[in-house]
Amino acid sequence: MHITAIQGDITEQRVDAVVNAANSSLLGGGGVDGAIHRRGGSEILEACKQLRASEYTEGLSVGQAVATTAGELPARWVIHTVGPTYSASRGRSDLLASCYRESLRVADSLPATSVAFPAVSTGVYSYPVDEAAGVAARAVREAETGVELVRFVLFDERTYRAFAAELGQR
Structure with missing residues (x-):
């Protein structure tokens, strides 16, 4: 598998x-x-509403993943995953790792051979970027x-640098 990091807009990825x-x-x-919902259009929201009305009536659990159409995005599918909210007193790295593993498991079931990931949980869920x-x-x-x-x-230079360093990119 080829793994890389780029700075950019995930909604523009042709994967x-x-x-x-x-x-x-x-x-x-x-x-x-x-951003994904805005750029992908109403098809994504409608697919998510159908999931909520059937399999995920209580919502999607942290660390799990599920796929929908990508609507108007250049990708074929969107894989939705819910990251953990950071807690300094409780380890959540297993839940964060699960987001990536479960997303790849869902990708295999589609089947998708190319996947673009954001930095899950590093925004409003406050997970430290380096960690x-x-x-x-x-x-x-x-x-x-x-x-x-x-x-x-x-999306930003700081996050890109942290991921690039972890992947050995310079």
């Missing part, structure tokens, strides 16, 4: 699947979640998956 750092409601929000980058890189490297390309797409 099989983009991962959405969703909230448990699956109904949109701020940050990456809001999140390490968790993400390890989880992806250790995953048993048929995905051939994983691209971490980071």
Whole structure:
């Protein structure tokens, strides 16, 4: 598997699947979640509403993942995952790693061979960027998956630098 990090906009990625750092409601929000819903259009929201009405009546649990159409995005699918809120007193790295592993498991079921990830939980969920980058890189490297390309797409320079350092990019 080829793993890389770039600075950019995840909604512009031409990959099989983009991962959405969703909230448990699956109904949109701020940050990456809001950007994906805005750019992808109403098809994504409608697909999420159908999931909420059927399989996920209580919402999507932290660390889990589910796929929908990508609507008007250049990708084929959106894989929604709910990251943990950071807590200095309680370790949450296992839940964060699960977001990446479960997203790759869902990608395999689609089947998707190229996936773009954001920095899950580093926005409003306050996960420290350096720690999140390490968790993400390890989880992806250790995953048993048929995905051939994983691209971490980071919005700002600081987050990009942290992920690039974890991946040995300079």
